[in-house]
Amino acid sequence: MTRLLSSALALTKRLFKIIFSFFCSIGEIVDFFLNCVKYSITEKFYVNIFLKQFLKIGFNSLPVVGLTSIFTGMVLALQSYTGFSRFSAESAIPNVVVLSITRELAPVLAGLMVAGRSGAAIAAEIGTMKVTEQIDALKTLSTNPFNYLIIPRIFAGIISLPLLVIVGDIIGVMGGYLICVNLLNFNPTVYLQNTYNFVQFIDVFSGLVKASVFGFLITFMGCYHGFNAKGGAQGVGQSTTYSVVSSSILILLMNYIITSFFFRL
Amino acid sequence: MRKKKIIVKNIYKSFKDKVVLNKLNLDVYKSESLSIIGESGSGKSILTRCIVGLLKYDNGSISFGNLNNINTLNDKEKMNYMSKFGILFQNSALLDSLNIKENLKFSSKQDSFNKILNEVGLPNSILEKYPSELSVGMQKRVGLARAILKKPEVLILDEPTTGLDPIIARQINLLIKNLVKKNKITTITVTHDMESVYEFADYVAFLKNGIIEWYGEARKINKSRNSSMINFIKGID
Ligand SMILES: Nc1ncnc2c1ncn2[C@@H]1O[C@H](COP(=O)(O)OP(=O)(O)OP(=O)(O)O)[C@@H](O)[C@H]1O
Ligand SMILES: [Mg+2]
Numbered sequence: 001m002t003r004l005l006s007s008a009l010a011l012t013k014r015l016f017k018i019i020f021s022f023f024c025s026i027g028e029i030v031d032f033f034l035n036c037v038k039y040s041i042t043e044k045f046y047v048n049i050f051l052k053q054f055l056k057i058g059f060n061s062l063p064v065v066g067l068t069s070i071f072t073g074m075v076l077a078l079q080s081y082t083g084f085s086r087f088s089a090e091s092a093i094p095n096v097v098v099l100s101i102t103r104e105l106a107p108v109l110a111g112l113m114v115a116g117r118s119g120a121a122i123a124a125e126i127g128t129m130k131v132t133e134q135i136d137a138l139k140t141l142s143t144n145p146f147n148y149l150i151i152p153r154i155f156a157g158i159i160s161l162p163l164l165v166i167v168g169d170i171i172g173v174m175g176g177y178l179i180c181v182n183l184l185n186f187n188p189t190v191y192l193q194n195t196y197n198f199v200q201f202i203d204v205f206s207g208l209v210k211a212s213v214f215g216f217l218i219t220f221m222g223c224y225h226g227f228n229a230k231g232g233a234q235g236v237g238q239s240t241t242y243s244v245v246s247s248s249i250l251i252l253l254m255n256y257i258i259t260s261f262f263f264r265l
Numbered sequence: 266m267r268k269k270k271i272i273v274k275n276i277y278k279s280f281k282d283k284v285v286l287n288k289l290n291l292d293v294y295k296s297e298s299l300s301i302i303g304e305s306g307s308g309k310s311i312l313t314r315c316i317v318g319l320l321k322y323d324n325g326s327i328s329f330g331n332l333n334n335i336n337t338l339n340d341k342e343k344m345n346y347m348s349k350f351g352i353l354f355q356n357s358a359l360l361d362s363l364n365i366k367e368n369l370k371f372s373s374k375q376d377s378f379n380k381i382l383n384e385v386g387l388p389n390s391i392l393e394k395y396p397s398e399l400s401v402g403m404q405k406r407v408g409l410a411r412a413i414l415k416k417p418e419v420l421i422l423d424e425p426t427t428g429l430d431p432i433i434a435r436q437i438n439l440l441i442k443n444l445v446k447k448n449k450i451t452t453i454t455v456t457h458d459m460e461s462v463y464e465f466a467d468y469v470a471f472l473k474n475g476i477i478e479w480y481g482e483a484r485k486i487n488k489s490r491n492s493s494m495i496n497f498i499k500g501i502d
Pocket of ligand 2 (some may be wrong): 309311327355423
């Protein structure tokens with residue numbers, strides 16, 4: 001009886017510990033965020049570092065995002081043909097393709113790809129700087145690491161992701177077009193006309209809003225985990241893992257929240 | 266007349282169960298050169314990190330001039346406080362995404378670094394190189410140049426000569442001596458190199474078991490009766 005009681009006690013203790021540390025880390029994240037806001041208002045903005053990061057996150061991710069988008073568009077065309085041909089609704093394929101790409105697939109897939117690519121790189125770079133005392137050195141050289149390292153990256157993420165998604169939208173639609181015209185014998189002009197007439201501003205816009213939020217999540221999580229890396233190479237590795245996992249999960253979660261917001265609109 | 270610059274009072278610092286600094290007291294005097302010696306892992310680097318404000322101590326106080334307890338400074342004041350120090354980190358801590366010139370620019374906006382590079386015994390050609398292209402000893406000298414260029418109130422050097430050949434080590438020792446004796450910069454040097462101690466230390470503090478076990482004038486170090494320090498200097502276990 002006492003054994004049971006004590007093990008139950010130990011279990012609740014563990015549970016409380018987990019819950020406690022969960023709220024602690026939420027608190028730390030909020031604190032980190034508030035620091036970012038505070039320093040971006042009150043202190044210097046490093047434009048050249050922002051531009052460098054913009055190229056790194058945005059421009060250098062173009063091939064990955066392009067490839068993902070084109071194959072997604074192609075697959076989408078094929079799969080919807082399989083379904084729609086069963087009730088002779090093939091003419092709706094351009095509509096389905098453009099809607100799914102702009103509202104959903106381009107932002108989410110670009111987000112996940114960039115999280116793996118740039119989010120991990122950010123966490124690794126900042127994590128290495130942390131464990132090799134480079135961030136400490138910055139502090140003693142009158143340079144605020146938030147302004148120098150973190151804020152330019154976050155802004156680069158917020159701005160570059162929507163631009164990537166615009167490119168992804170176009171390439172994705174082109175993927176669908178290629179399949180429909182070359183494989184499924186659609187009329188090219190009609191396909192494009194259909195797409196153009198069907199798509200609405202809100203479709204593209206909601207996708208871009210998502211992209212911006214994802215860009216924030218990716219860079220923020222990369223910076224946060226890198227900045228809190230501990231130990232040596234192992235700690236840096238762990239911070240990259242955390243960064244990719246947490247930003248991917250948050251992307252999927254926020255995707256649902258933003259979708260339901262625009263759904264009600 | 267010696268004037269106190271930094272007063273470390275009853276500093277306590279631990280990591281989980283491991284006590285590193287255990288109510289340590291130490292005074293650092295203006296325009297003097299203090300060497301901190303002690304076994305590897307005794308807490309020398311931790312102590313200097315506490316002094317410059319990079320690490321918060323658990324208990325006690327560190328005062329600097331009219332600042333009473335640097336643990337209580339807010340972010341802005343902390344930045345201001347840290348800018349008084351020129352620091353050579355144990356592993357140099359150069360920014361590895363920037364070349365040497367850009368690294369030095371953090372300390373001084375000047376365009377030409379010929380003089381300082383000459384002083385630390387490096388050729389000008391390294392300015393365009395990246396830290397990863399330099400040897401550890403060269404990185405150390407760039408780190409030293411970066412610390413000196415700031416013209417800091419207090420210079421903190423964590424093992425400035427470790428990993429250098431005897432000739433360069435001697436040159437560095439003389440350079441530091443020059444800075445301390447001529448320019449009267451307050452200097453705290455963590456070192457294992459007794460050459461450095463004999464060359465430019467005015468006072469020596471021996472750190473062991475979380476406290477300063479021996480403190481005294483550098484020239485009297487060999488006459489000390491503290492056996493653990495004598496053994497440390499002589500390299501006896
Ligand atoms: N982040 C940390 N977490 C836990 N323990 C730490 C941490 N940093 C340092 N320590 C411990 O504190 C002690 C003192 O470390 P410190 O780096 O100050 O040693 P040191 O005297 O500078 O040694 P060395 O001469 O080798 O540089 C070590 O025993 C180390 O194990
Ligand atoms: Mg050390």
